[in-house]
Amino acid sequence: MFKQRLISGIILVLIAAFGLYMGGIVTFAMTLIVALIGYSEILKIYHIEKSSLAVIGYTGTILYYVALLFDLEQWTTAIIILFLIFLLGCYVVRFPKYKVDQMMAGFFGFVYVAVMMSFIYQIRELQNGGEFVVLLFLAAWGNDTLAYCTGMLIGKHKMSPILSPKKSIEGLVGGIVGAAILGALYGLYLNTYIRFSFNPVTMFPIVCGLGGAVSVIGDLAASAIKRDSGIKDYGTLIPGHGGILDRFDSIIFIAPVIYYLTVMISGGAI
Known part of the structure; x- marks a missing residue:
């Protein structure tokens, strides 16, 4: 498996x-x-x-x-x-x-x-969209991975016992902070060869941190829909993962957030 x-x-x-x-x-x-x-x-x-x-x-x-x-x-x-x-x-x-x-x-x-x-x-x-779209996955998948690792290491307080018994408050904080750190590292990397109209080292952590926080809501909302509907997964398209929505639930939820945040920090350049 x-x-x-x-x-x-x-x-x-x-x-x-x-x-x-x-x-x-x-x-x-x-x-x-x-x-x-x-x-x-x-x-x-x-x-x-x-x-x-x-x-x-x-x-x-x-x-x-x-x-x-x-x-x-x-x-x-x-x-x-x-x-x-x-x-x-x-x-x-x-x-x-x-x-x-x-x-x-x-x-x-x-x-x-x-x-x-x-x-x-x-x-x-967007202008520099190739670089901005990476923030989407750093915020969603980065938050999810680091929240899991933090929860496994020090998680003690349940965040949502009914919807997601394995998620902890420590994991929530670790995921958001971890996503922000990934954003800072990514901004530091891009800053070496791309000149933005803003400082990516300070702005990308904010974007990824906020995106990571919102992704938690998206993940729990998807779990709530499945539990309310009495299903384990949305589909079987992706072996071992379920359906498209099982993998993209957080991405879907934060995509508009990342879009508007990047438009704001880049001065609305499209």
Whole structure:
């Protein structure tokens, strides 16, 4: 099991690294595919992944991403509103085929997965986006790894006994501090060959620390959804890891946070 988990984890990291390194249409396509798969995992919980609601959801996701691709930001909010209108229209026309929780899951999944996931691509498209997108993984996966290590070493006080019995307050602090340290080290490295309009050695720790703190909420929220739905994993796509959302739950949650923080510290340069 460990070997399978390790191999699939390495493959996942390599695919993600390649897609983000290439940028442009490659990053766009990778993010869209991951968003569609993740959205389908939410819909499967409510048994509507092959329904009319799903067709509207997949279509809305594609249209939203196309608007981003062609830099039609003025259309993104309109697409979200139109998506909700069509979703409610389908709910009314097909009533009582779909339940209210299924209709709400269709909208929630669209915003939670498709819209929030899109900020990975949007970060990559920023000026110096190739460097900024690394902050996303330092904050999420760095926090997760260092929180685990800290918790294993000195963790004594349970943070959320019901949702995640193994997480500790010591691990929470260790993960956030560790993510901030990783941000500082990364900023120190970049500062040797890239001239930013800000000091990355002081700003990147703040970005990674805040991102790490928010990622904890994302991780626990994902656990709450699974427990409330009576499932162990969102899917089986990634051997040993579960579904897309099992690996990207924290990434999804903090992508908008990292995007807006990097825009703020870089003076809004896009």
